Amino acid sequence: MYSVELYVKVRRAVMVDKCSEREAARLFGVHHKTVKKMCQFAVPPGYQRKSETISPKLAPFTGIIDAILDADKQVHVKQRHTAHRILERLRDEHGFTGGYTIVRNYVYKVATRQKEMFIPLAHRPSHAQVDLGEADGYIGGKKVRFHYFCMDLPHSDGCFVKAYPTEDTESFLDGHIAAFTFFGGIPQSILYDNTKIAVAKILGDGKRLRTKEFGELQSHYLFDDKFGRPARGNDKGNVEGLVGYSRRHFMVPLPIASDFDALNAKLLDGCIKRQQAKLRGETETIAERMQRDTAALMALPHGTYDACHKVSTRVSSLSLVRYRCNDYSVPTEYGHREVLVKGYVNRVEICLSGDIIARHVRNYGREEFIYNPLHYLALLEQKPRALDQAAPLQEWILPDVFDRLRRVLEARMERRGRKEYIQVLRLLESFSMAQVERAIKQAMGLGALGFDAIKHLILCAIERRPIKLDLTLYPYLPSASVGSTEPQAYLSLLHMPKANQQSSCGGAQ
Structure with a gap:
């Protein structure tokens, strides 16, 4: 295709300077038919594709x-x-x-x-969309793939983003609560995709059967739920865009944080700073438009929602319950009992009849055992020979004074010393590590080593009363005087009558 500049020169030569078309063709080195075409069009007309026809073979x-x-x-x-x-x-x-x-x-x-065509949409205030994304980052010095919860208010483009170790029910529920708190209210409706966390089944008429946990969340906060068509992400295009925006702007380069709390502090700061942006086609900032969104939000209800995943299970003979591929310990007295496990984002609680019988930090590994050594001490007191091989105690880090106490007790009392040491460990069921450690050191200084003495010292410290391990503090007790016997005293027995000797010997033969 020839340039516009050549068109100008050829057209001026023919139409202004009155050159013939053939003379212009020789002058500019083009075909005379091309000159004729240039005189017909002011600019290159471009390639004109003929109307498409189907090949006779096809x-x-x-x-x-x-x-x-x-x-x-x-x-x-x-x-x-x-x-x-x-x-x-x-x-x-x-x-x-x-x-x-x-x-x-x-x-x-x-x-x-x-190809599908779409209609531009206008969004009313106080309606939201929710989706989940995933990204990589360095958390606690390790490269991990984490998931993040996104809630978008399409009217204002206000957003909330929070990261979690996994995409599960408890993180989904916790994300809603955190978003509602951040926005200061509850949207009138929320649009979702058909995630299995919220939708248990899509019925034949297009209706959704909600999961139990999602139904409880909706019942507590009373928002209306809407669901997009299966595999149609464009139905909730605003939050889909937020997922990508968050990954590109908040997570590039790969985020580095000591833990998820630190990472989420950075994400929250990014959401707040974004509110000052004025997006294409808008005359107001996100923060200014969010005022209409927040004014139309429903008020937060009284009371807190228990954002957890509940599972009923049975305590094993090893005093363990399984939750999401990991085993957590409970006190041995609850062995073989039916319990309720409540999984939160950061902790796991095991309940029996409404009471919490065990609480652990949530573990996101697989096939791991999470022990609390205190749960096994009562059984260990009955089976003291298992002390050195008890798995729950293998990684239990105790102050050095505990090891010194055990050596002294076993040296003085042999087998009984091991059981006495376990009884001292059981004091940790009721008192803090610092209190027991201090009492052991005090008992070793007084030379009064034993469970009763150590417990007495702890109670005295708590009640701020004097220690009563010295018998001089009990004047009402009869005093005993033990003297030494001279060997000559036994000679008098040789001169005593036989009847008296038998009487002195208690009648023993």
Whole structure:
């Protein structure tokens, strides 16, 4: 295609300077027909594609191609026909002799006609969309893949983002509570995709059967729920865009944080700073438009929602309960009992009849055992020989004074010393590590080593009363005087009558 500059020169030569078309062709080195065309158009007209016609070779087979493409609409998107696969089927099954290009062009034309069109939407205040994304980052010095909860207010583009170790029920529930708190209220409605966390089943009439946990969340906060069409992310395009925006702006380069609390502090700061932005086509900042959103939000209800995943299970013979592939300990007195496990984002609670019998920090590993050594001490007192091999105690880090106490007790009392030491450990069920450690050191200084003495010292310290391990503090007790016996005193027994000797010996023969 010739440039506009050449068009100007040729047209001036012919139309202003009155050169002939053939003379202009020789002057500018172009064909005389090209000069004629240049005189007809002020600018290069560009290539004009002729109206597309179907190749005679392909025409008998277009109905077959259309049927294949229609059937593909009901098939998983990753298992639909490519143009190359359609060509193979036409050749193998229908004797087609044409080439790939005409098939590809026809498939492309049909696909273009079938592309969905959309209507621009206007969003009212106090309506939200929710979605979940995933990204990589360095948490606690390790590279991990984490998930993040996003809530978007489409009217103002106000956003909330919070990261979690996993995408599960408890993080989904906790994300809602954190978002409601951040916005200061509850949206009138929230649009979701068909995540299994919220939707247990899609019924035949298009209605959704909610999961128990999602139903409880909705009942507490009373928002209306809406769901997009399956596999149609464009139904909630605003929050889909927020997921991508958050990853590109908040998580590039890869975030580095000591823990998830630190990471979420950075994400929250990013959400707040974004409110000062004025987006394309808007005359107000996000913060200014959010005022209309927040004014229309529903008020937060009284009382807090228990954002946890509940599972009923039974305590094993090892005093363990399993939750999400990990085993957590409970006191041995609850062995073989039915309990309720409540999984939160940061902790796991085991309950019996409404009472919490054990609480652990949430572990996100797999097939790991999370012990509380105190849960096994009562059983260990009955089975003291298991002290050195008890798995719950293997990684229990105690102050050095405990080890010194055990050595002294076992040296003085042998087997009884081991059980006495376990009884001292059981003091940790009721008192703090610092209190017991201080009492052991005090008892070792007084030379009064034993469970009763150590417990007495702890109670005295708590009650701020004097220690009563010295018998001089009990004057009402009878005093005993023990003297030494001289060997000569036994000679008097030789001169005593036989009857008196028997009497002195208590009648023993």
